Amino acid sequence: MIARRAFTRAGIGAVAFLPLAACHKDWTLCAQDLKPGATVADLRLTMTEAETGRIVTAADFRGKVVLLYFGYANCPDVCPITLQETARILGRLGRKADQVRVLFVTVDPQRDTDAVLSHYLALFGRPEFTGLRGTPAQLQALAARCHAAYAVHPSADPARYTVTHTAAAYVFDRVGKPQFICAGLSSKTPDLPGITNDLAHLIG
Amino acid sequence: MGTPAAGKIPLVSRLRRALLAALLLSPTLAPAAAPPDGSPAGNAELGKNIVVHGTAGGVLPCMVCHGTDLAGNPAIGAPRLAGLKPATTLAALSAIAAGRQGKNYVMRNIAHALTGADRAAIAAYLATLGARG
Numbered sequence: 001m002i003a004r005r006a007f008t009r010a011g012i013g014a015v016a017f018l019p020l021a022a023c024h025k026d027w028t029l030c031a032q033d034l035k036p037g038a039t040v041a042d043l044r045l046t047m048t049e050a051e052t053g054r055i056v057t058a059a060d061f062r063g064k065v066v067l068l069y070f071g072y073a074n075c076p077d078v079c080p081i082t083l084q085e086t087a088r089i090l091g092r093l094g095r096k097a098d099q100v101r102v103l104f105v106t107v108d109p110q111r112d113t114d115a116v117l118s119h120y121l122a123l124f125g126r127p128e129f130t131g132l133r134g135t136p137a138q139l140q141a142l143a144a145r146c147h148a149a150y151a152v153h154p155s156a157d158p159a160r161y162t163v164t165h166t167a168a169a170y171v172f173d174r175v176g177k178p179q180f181i182c183a184g185l186s187s188k189t190p191d192l193p194g195i196t197n198d199l200a201h202l203i204g
Numbered sequence: 205m206g207t208p209a210a211g212k213i214p215l216v217s218r219l220r221r222a223l224l225a226a227l228l229l230s231p232t233l234a235p236a237a238a239p240p241d242g243s244p245a246g247n248a249e250l251g252k253n254i255v256v257h258g259t260a261g262g263v264l265p266c267m268v269c270h271g272t273d274l275a276g277n278p279a280i281g282a283p284r285l286a287g288l289k290p291a292t293t294l295a296a297l298s299a300i301a302a303g304r305q306g307k308n309y310v311m312r313n314i315a316h317a318l319t320g321a322d323r324a325a326i327a328a329y330l331a332t333l334g335a336r337g
Contacts, residue, residue: 074277074279074280075280076269076280076281076282076308076310077308077309077310080264080268080269080310081264081310084258084262084264085262088262111279119272120268123256123257123265123267123268123272124265124268125257158277158278158279159278159279159281161279
């Protein structure tokens with residue numbers, strides 16, 4: 001508690017030093033970004049890229065900071081909010097944003113065809129967004145590496161077709177090492193400056 | 205009584221004609237800001253921009269949930285928007301913002317965040333689209 005109060009009081013000073021802090025290798029993650037610990041393995045995947053229809057692997061994203069997210073296009077709340085906030089963060093990064101790739105992995109590949117997925121993601125207006133669609137085995141393998149959970153309960157009635165999934169975003173550095181987990185993107189008050197700052201550190 | 209010469213139409217008759225002309229012409233001269241339903245007309249171009257791209261303040265594009273054809277998406281519970289009359293759109297947005305209509309908190313936040321000008325613009329744009337097809 002005491003430490004937190006001290007941090008709050010030092011808040012204004014800390015903001016003033018952010019540009020300097022950006023020069024350092026180590027930094028303190030914002031409160032909404034968590035260290036992955038052993039929860040997330042190195043980025044490794046094989047999937048179909050929705051926009052191009054070609055098979056891609058983690059090697060295709062080497063050299064870029066990757067934000068990986070599991071979701072689905074018919075999501076009524078968490079996915080669109082997360083994508084919108086991510087788009088705003090990329091906007092805040094300015095020219096640095098082209099060093100980031102946002103990989104939106106559908107957990108509902110049956111409904112999210114390549115066309116559905118690519119059209120959906122295009123609405124957010126960010127060229128950094130890429131849709132990924134896997135076979136059940138490919139999806140399961142990637143989710144297991146992130147300890148992400150998902151479940152699909154299909155129904156002929158679209159209103160009863162149910163999809164659940166982990167709402168966190170996983171951030172990897174340019175060589176595919178997990179760096180932090182974004183837990184606040186779909187919260188009521190996502191820390192856009194804080195998350196932007198954390199990504200900016202990885203971009204360097 | 206002979207037929208009056210063209211230049212000698214009585215004053216009252218001339219005034220009556222002028223009044224009649226003004227009344228007949230008035231619908232075309234009426235400002236576009238007052239559509240028949242009485243709601244203030246919005247900027248349809250601005251409305252299209254919000255529908256397709258959202259707002260800088262973070263309001264989601266309508267198309268994300270209501271579909272790129274704005275025909276609605278039953279999987280999300282998002283109704284058809286294309287072709288709605290402006291008054292219908294404005295009433296729905298007010299009711300949703302006030303919590304009287306709808307269950308989706310994302311839509312409620314959106315309705316709440318949209319300014320009056322945004323709402324009028326969206327309403328104007330949706331009305332330009334075909335009601336079906």
